Amino acid sequence: MRHIRATVDGEATEFLCDEGSTLLDALRDSLQKTGTKEGCGTGDCGACSVIFDGRLVCACLVLAAEAEGATVETVEGISKEGVLHPLQRHFLEDAALQCGICTPGFLVAAKNLLERNVDPSEEEVRFWLAGNLCRCTGYDKIIRAVLNTAAELRGESS
Amino acid sequence: MKPAPFEYAAPKTIAEALDILGQNDLDEVKLMAGGQSLMPLLNMRLARPSLVLDLNHVEGLDGIREESSGLRVGAMTTKRVLEDSDLVRSQYPLLWESTVAIGHAPIRNRGTVGGSMVQADPASEYPAAALAFDMEFVVMSSAGERVIQAEDFFVTYLTTSIEPGEILTEIRIPRLPPGTGWGFQELARRHGDFAIVGALATVRVESGLCCDPRIVLFGAADRAIRVPAGEACLEGAPPSEASLTVMGDAVFDAVEDPLSDVHASAEYRRDLARVLSKRAMSEAMSRAS
Ligand SMILES: Cc1cc2nc3c(=O)[nH]c(=O)nc-3n(C[C@H](O)[C@H](O)[C@H](O)COP(=O)(O)OP(=O)(O)OC[C@H]3O[C@@H](n4cnc5c(N)ncnc54)[C@H](O)[C@@H]3O)c2cc1C
Ligand code: FES
Ligand code: FES
Numbered sequence: 547m548r549h550i551r552a553t554v555d556g557e558a559t560e561f562l563c564d565e566g567s568t569l570l571d572a573l574r575d576s577l578q579k580t581g582t583k584e585g586c587g588t589g590d591c592g593a594c595s596v597i598f599d600g601r602l603v604c605a606c607l608v609l610a611a612e613a614e615g616a617t618v619e620t621v622e623g624i625s626k627e628g629v630l631h632p633l634q635r636h637f638l639e640d641a642a643l644q645c646g647i648c649t650p651g652f653l654v655a656a657k658n659l660l661e662r663n664v665d666p667s668e669e670e671v672r673f674w675l676a677g678n679l680c681r682c683t684g685y686d687k688i689i690r691a692v693l694n695t696a697a698e699l700r701g702e703s704s
Numbered sequence: 705m706k707p708a709p710f711e712y713a714a715p716k717t718i719a720e721a722l723d724i725l726g727q728n729d730l731d732e733v734k735l736m737a738g739g740q741s742l743m744p745l746l747n748m749r750l751a752r753p754s755l756v757l758d759l760n761h762v763e764g765l766d767g768i769r770e771e772s773s774g775l776r777v778g779a780m781t782t783k784r785v786l787e788d789s790d791l792v793r794s795q796y797p798l799l800w801e802s803t804v805a806i807g808h809a810p811i812r813n814r815g816t817v818g819g820s821m822v823q824a825d826p827a828s829e830y831p832a833a834a835l836a837f838d839m840e841f842v843v844m845s846s847a848g849e850r851v852i853q854a855e856d857f858f859v860t861y862l863t864t865s866i867e868p869g870e871i872l873t874e875i876r877i878p879r880l881p882p883g884t885g886w887g888f889q890e891l892a893r894r895h896g897d898f899a900i901v902g903a904l905a906t907v908r909v910e911s912g913l914c915c916d917p918r919i920v921l922f923g924a925a926d927r928a929i930r931v932p933a934g935e936a937c938l939e940g941a942p943p944s945e946a947s948l949t950v951m952g953d954a955v956f957d958a959v960e961d962p963l964s965d966v967h968a969s970a971e972y973r974r975d976l977a978r979v980l981s982k983r984a985m986s987e988a989m990s991r992a993s
Contacts (some may be wrong), residue, residue, distance in 0.1 A: 548712070565712040566756075568747070587705030588744035589811060601784065601813040606705070606816070607743040609736075611712045612760065655809070676896045677808025 552613040554579070555623030563610040570594045572610035581621040581650050585679070586607060592678030595651040596620050602658040604677075621650035624657060633695045635656055642691040643683035651678050656692045664693075664699050706748035708896070714758040714955065721762055721871060722846050724755075730868035737780060740811050765818075765873060768792070774837075774878040779818025779871075786923045787812055798836060798904065799877065801888040802829040803828035806895070808896040818872045821857070824864050827898040827923035828965070831858050834875075835920045835928055836886075836904045840868075842874040849873075858927040867891055868958065881916070883908045885992030887984035890922075891976055899923045900968045901976040905984035909992040914938045914947070919985065924962045933958045934981060943989035952982040 550701040551560050554577060560688070561576040570587075573579045573596070585591030587606045597619040624631045633653055643649045652675065659666060659674040666674070671692050672685075680688060715721040725733060728864040734753035736742050737760075745751040759765060765780035768789060775796065777786075786792045786803045793800045806812055806820070806829050821841065833839070834854040841852040843866055850939040857864050866872060882887065890902030902924040908915040917938040919931045941947040955978050962973035 564709065565708045566710045566746070568707070568743070571706065584705070589740060589807075592808070592810065595810060602810045604810050605813050606747060607739050609712065609739070609756070609758070611714070611742075612758065614775040673895065674809050676894070677810050 548611050550610060550614050552615065553617045554656045555618070555620055558628075561610075565611060567588070568606050569598070569608040569610050569618070570605035571615055572613070573605060573618075576610075578686040579620050579622050583647055583650055585647065585651075587698060590678075590679065592655060592675075593648055595654040595678065597654060597658050602655055619654070621654050624653055631657070631659070632698050633692070636654040636691040636695045637688075640687050640694060641660070641692040648678060648680040648682075652680070652688055656695070658698060659692070660696055664696055666696060667677070668693060705747040708749050708752045710746075710753050710991075711755045712758065713755060714761045715760050717763055718765075718844055718871065718873065720846065721757060721759065722869075725869050725871075726846055728755055735759055735871065737822075738782060738815040740807070740815035741819065741823045741825075759871070766816075775874060777817050777875045777877060779873050779875065780816050781818075783812035783815050783817065783820075784806075786817065795879070796877065796885040798888060798906070799833055799882070802833040802904070803834050805829050805888070805890055805899070805902075806896075811896070817875055821875065822864055822866060822872055823857050824862050824927060825849055826861055826900065826925060827900075827902075827925050828928075829899070829902060829922060831928040832902065832904050832920045832922040834858070835930055836906055836918060837877050837880065839878070839975055840876040841872055842876065843870045844873050845870040851876075855930075860926045880906060881908065882908075883993045884916075885909070885988040885990065887987030889980040889984040890985075891980065901962075901973050902981055903977065903980040903984040905981065905988040907943070907985065907988045909943055909989065912942060913940050914943055914989070915940075917951075917985065917988075919940070919951075919981050921955075921959065921977050921981065924959050931955050931958050932982070938985070943992070947981045948986055951985060952978040955981045 563572045583593035585593035589604045589607045596605045733756040736758045765777040770775045795804045799915045839854045887905040890899040907917040917935045919934045922928045934951045937954045959977040962970045964970035
């Protein structure tokens, strides 16, 4: 067992994990942050996307032990005091989800993109989100939702 | 999906890392860089080491340094750093193109340059770039340091000439000679997938004739390969469509036995090798001076 101290969704957090457990398992099992999903465990689907020390990563491909001292942001920290993040609102308004399993990963990845670049082209959005798979929506509505959010964040009406 | 249990160590210096290697059965230890190839293997239990030795905290293994002859890239430098580097993008565009073709944003955020080289996937972009640039690999062990040339580094599927107990510390990337044109082509079903086949080409044009042409393929054999027979067709030839056709046929003949799998048949890969090497070389010719 390892004792890990990290900042998770803005809060100083401590948890115990097996030496060999992934950050994804630690989030879901030790911290009950089940918003972060497991689709594949091989880096292919992006359902487990979190922001690790400012960078988008697949939580299934990071060891929990590596989180010592790190800052981790998950989908559960995106809304603030019950108010949805503009991305979450646009995902609803633009019908960018159906079954919803992929949605946490898309939200985290898209948030990270908009923090890097608040005026991405459609191509840049598609390039950045290429690591997130959705089996339901056909992607187009997701891309629209992200572009509409970007426009709102820039102060343009969408 | 959960890995089989293992111990985890995160040394802070190379000396400490080599010490740990020395104290353990080398067959039971796995070095971990970005984990973007190793973690899937652990999760699927295709790898079951008893110790994972994390290199992420070892000092001095990351970063890009520029020297007059080229770049020195620490083995633990992530692809993100190369992708975001203006120096790489403007001065080493072939390396930059090879970088952005790898996986997706999160994979490039974590995956390292050294990890891709040691992983030596036959369909990976970086081993091919290593052959295109004549990169050099600096490895450390308890016996000291040695330098391996790219042409001796990649042995076969997922195998390099690094010995157990050795750690790759640095990759030296020479500048291409002035006037060198370059081309990069790959075909994958979706962006970010491993290539079905890819081709890198470089060439100079002197007095209207091709000089030092180089063709490297990935996804076409058990490792990244140069195609000397194709290169020979171009040396001293004019940079024309006719020369490219002759070269493409030589590449087709040289790629005798490519992989055949669910993504593509051997015949298709062979034909792709011809088509993509011609396109890459045509780009290289148009950029050469
Ligand atoms: C969804 C997905 C898509 C991908 N697409 C591509 C792609 O299109 N093209 C591509 O090339 N790759 C692709 N990859 C692989 C990715 O680029 C990996 O990051 C890379 O292959 C390994 O780098 P790493 O730093 O993650 O190494 P790790 O996974 O940590 O290690 C890989 C191997 O190298 C050894 N190793 C690592 N560093 C050292 C060192 N310094 N000294 C000695 N041994 C060392 C490890 O022991 C291990 O055996 C993809 C991966 C995923 C998950
Ligand atoms: S669960 Fe991590 S990428 Fe699919
Ligand atoms: S909404 Fe079902 S997988 Fe994306």
